[in-house]
Amino acid sequence: MDDSIVKNNLKKVFPNVSRETCIDLEKYIDLIMQENNVINLISRANINREYIVKRHIIDSMQIIDFIDFNQKKIIDLGSGSGLPGIILSIISKNNGSKIxxxxxxxxxxxxxxxKQVSTNLNLNTEVLKENIFDHTDNDKAIITSRAFKPLPVVLELLNTNFKNFKNLIIFMGKTGNEILSETLKKWKLDYETKKSITNNDSFILNIKGIKKI
Known part of the structure; x- marks a missing residue:
């Protein structure tokens, strides 16, 4: 197996990424491409390895600065094909984290x-085939949300079902600034932003505290 496509693209953005992580990511891409013929995991219009790395892998990995790998749990909302949940689990496996x-x-x-990916790559995950709105979790977990629900919906969910969360990392698209501005009329947020490295119109929102106004 040649891991050069992953490695060559990742090293430009994350120079310290390990060889083991690159190999696992290459295996993950193999599984996506294989299963995408059966179920719609990602857009079939751009189903090639380099696009997956640049559009999905790097996009997911750019939130690692907001992840405290010493914590016990990450909760990924609406994981879909595992972006960013599987990515974060691969990284934690290869950096020695027990999260x-x-x-x-x-x-x-x-x-x-x-579940198949987690077994094949020996990842420390839990897959819950549940409606997240029917579930509560009081762990001080890191919450991630990429292409799940709009920010106000996610905040309501956390305020009701995940009150003790450590931080929320949510991917914001081209209308993100407008959505954030409207949200701040109803919520007091302790937050920081990071410009996306994969899309000039997008940014990452890292929220450490919420309070309804």
Missing amino acids: KTAMYEKSFHKANFL
Whole structure:
């Protein structure tokens, strides 16, 4: 197996990424491409290795500065194909972290895919085929959300079901600034932003505290 496509692209952005992580990511891409013929994990219009690395792998990895790998749990909302949940679990496996990634995915087929990947790559994950809005968790977990629900919906969910979360990392698209501005009229947030390295119109929002106004 040639891991050069992953390694060559990742090293430009994350020069310290390990060879082991690159190999695991290459295996993960193999599984995505294989299963994408059966279920719609990612857009079939751009199903090539380099696009997956640049659009999905690097995009997911750019949040690692907001991840405290000494914590016990990451909760990934609406994991889909495992972006960023599987990515974070691969990174934690290869940096020696014992953090567990809990991935919520209500689709039967996608949940099974996440279990398959976790088994094949020996990842410390828990896949929950549940409706996240019916579940509560009082752990001081890191919450991630990429292409799940709009910011106000996620905040309501956390305020009701995940009150003790450590921080929320949410990917914001081209209308993100407008959404954030409107949200701040109803919520007091302790937050910071980071410009996306994969899309000039996007940014990452790291929220450490929320309070309804």
